[in-house]
Amino acid sequence: MPVLYRSILSPQLQSSLTCRQITHFTFNQTKVTFSSFPNYTKISCSMFSIMEDNPPLTPTILESTEEKYSAELDVAVKAVQMACSLCQRVQEGLISKSNSLVQSKDDKSLVTIADWSVQATISWVLSESFASKSVSIVAEEDVEALSKPEATVLLDSVVQTVNECLAEAPQFGIKSPIRPLQKEEVLEAIRQCNSTGGPSGRFWVLDPVDGTLGFVRGDQYAVALALVEDGEVVLGVLGCPNYPLRKEWLSYHNRYYRILSKLTPPRPDSWDRGFVLYAKKGSGKAWMQPLLPQSMKLVESKSPRPVYVSLVEDPALATFCEPVERANSSHSFTAGLAHSVGVRKEPLRVYSMVKYAAVARGDAEIFMKFARSGYKEKIWDHAAGTVIIQEAGGVVTDAGGQPLNFSNGIYLEGLDRGIIACAGVQLHQKIIRAVDASWDSSCL
Ligand SMILES: Nc1ncnc2c1ncn2[C@@H]1O[C@H](COP(=O)(O)O)[C@@H](OP(=O)(O)O)[C@H]1O
Numbered sequence: 227m228p229v230l231y232r233s234i235l236s237p238q239l240q241s242s243l244t245c246r247q248i249t250h251f252t253f254n255q256t257k258v259t260f261s262s263f264p265n266y267t268k269i270s271c272s273m274f275s276i277m278e279d280n281p282p283l284t285p286t287i288l289e290s291t292e293e294k295y296s297a298e299l300d301v302a303v304k305a306v307q308m309a310c311s312l313c314q315r316v317q318e319g320l321i322s323k324s325n326s327l328v329q330s331k332d333d334k335s336l337v338t339i340a341d342w343s344v345q346a347t348i349s350w351v352l353s354e355s356f357a358s359k360s361v362s363i364v365a366e367e368d369v370e371a372l373s374k375p376e377a378t379v380l381l382d383s384v385v386q387t388v389n390e391c392l393a394e395a396p397q398f399g400i401k402s403p404i405r406p407l408q409k410e411e412v413l414e415a416i417r418q419c420n421s422t423g424g425p426s427g428r429f430w431v432l433d434p435v436d437g438t439l440g441f442v443r444g445d446q447y448a449v450a451l452a453l454v455e456d457g458e459v460v461l462g463v464l465g466c467p468n469y470p471l472r473k474e475w476l477s478y479h480n481r482y483y484r485i486l487s488k489l490t491p492p493r494p495d496s497w498d499r500g501f502v503l504y505a506k507k508g509s510g511k512a513w514m515q516p517l518l519p520q521s522m523k524l525v526e527s528k529s530p531r532p533v534y535v536s537l538v539e540d541p542a543l544a545t546f547c548e549p550v551e552r553a554n555s556s557h558s559f560t561a562g563l564a565h566s567v568g569v570r571k572e573p574l575r576v577y578s579m580v581k582y583a584a585v586a587r588g589d590a591e592i593f594m595k596f597a598r599s600g601y602k603e604k605i606w607d608h609a610a611g612t613v614i615i616q617e618a619g620g621v622v623t624d625a626g627g628q629p630l631n632f633s634n635g636i637y638l639e640g641l642d643r644g645i646i647a648c649a650g651v652q653l654h655q656k657i658i659r660a661v662d663a664s665w666d667s668s669c670l
């Protein structure tokens with residue numbers, strides 16, 4: 227019986243599994259897969275190091291971590307389901323009425339009622355659900371613009387949106403507040419998300435509406451929630467309300483999908499678009515739960531089903547995705563990389579972390595992001611997507627092949643050049659090599 231000693235396990239795996247005896251394992255250069263644990267069928271872990279010379283620790287009995295974080299995951303999935311429902315309502319309002327709900331932020335990006343409302347709602351749900359533990363949250367929005375005297379109408383809209391969403395909480399298996407939240411309580415819930423992260427302890431990471439530009443344009447966006455413990459992302463939950471059932475539709479603006487749905491309306495009980503993806507670190511599984519159709523209870527919804535990355539390793543058959551906005555990632559650099567490794571298909575340009583979802587579900591094989599020099603990637607734009615792709619069987623690193631570092635505050639500190647997520651190790655290595663070959667001649 228082969229024994230894999232603790233000394234060769236990555237810190238990630240060491241922290242998620244304690245003493246263990248392994249009955250079977252396979253590995254390639256960046257990924258190790260364990261089988262036949264008493265309580266697991268398969269556990270995968272990427273990014274490990276082998277230290278064969280170390281004295282082996284005594285291999286003893288396995289301890290399952292199946293129960294760990296279960297309560298947190300349950301609440302996080304429900305909270306993201308609620309947030310998706312809230313966003314759908316606000317987006318419909320934006321499309322059908324006016325853009326008066328869109329505010330310009332100092333950084334010229336856009337923020338809407340939905341951003342603040344989702345942040346307030348998820349913050350309130352987490353605090354209520356884990357009242358005994360102090361809940362620490364790193365999130366994108368602050369209350370400054372919302373607290374100004376001239377923002378009264380805006381604040382009223384946020385309070386109303388939050389209360390409408392919380393009134394529906396029981397449908398999602400969450401308790402509603404005993405009375406509607408007051409303005410100050412909503413502001414406090416948003417304000418409470420002021421953690422700055424760090425290397426130790428536990429904190430949630432929230433991007434209430436990732437891809438705000440996609441959201442206000444009626445297109446793709448995501449709600450992203452992750453739990454980080456001692457610097458590792460241990461849970462990822464990603465709501466993608468406009469993700470179409472048929473992956474071909476991802477290449478088109480969501481407005482075409484809406485037109486089509488009007489022509490041939492989906493049956494009320496059928497799933498036509500939108501889901502929540504989620505994964506727990508070290509479980510070797512990522513799951514997809516369809517969004518709740520209006521008026522259906524979460525308990526009545528279809529069971530979650532597992533998602534897996536694509537098995538395509540041939541670059542000629544692979545699809546790569548990247549941000550829509552050139553300002554967010556160099557399209558010319560990624561085009562050069564794609565060409566040099568033999569990717570032939572047109573890039574799939576989609577807003578937000580929906581790109582992580584596309585790779586995790588096997589609808590695309592590669593995601594690349596190369597921001598302009600000096601831009602610092604934020605942890606909330608990557609935390610949930612990273613763990614979901616990894617548990618679905620994929621690889622996510624920076625362009626130097628190192629894992630993303632979520633332990634150093636709100637930024638991905640030390641990120642080497644860009645982000646590369648792939649379904650398989652071979653594709654990943656080819657792209658890393660291509661980056662090295664072309665970086666010096668690039669303008670980045
Ligand atoms: N100049 C820039 N370079 C790189 N990324 C940027 C950027 N400006 C904003 N972003 C990030 O890119 C995210 C959108 O991702 P994408 O471009 O893949 O749709 C934004 O998230 P928000 O929309 O939540 O602000 C923001 O965090």
Ligand SMILES: [Mg+2]
Pocket residue numbers: 433435436437606607
């Ligand atoms: Mg974002």
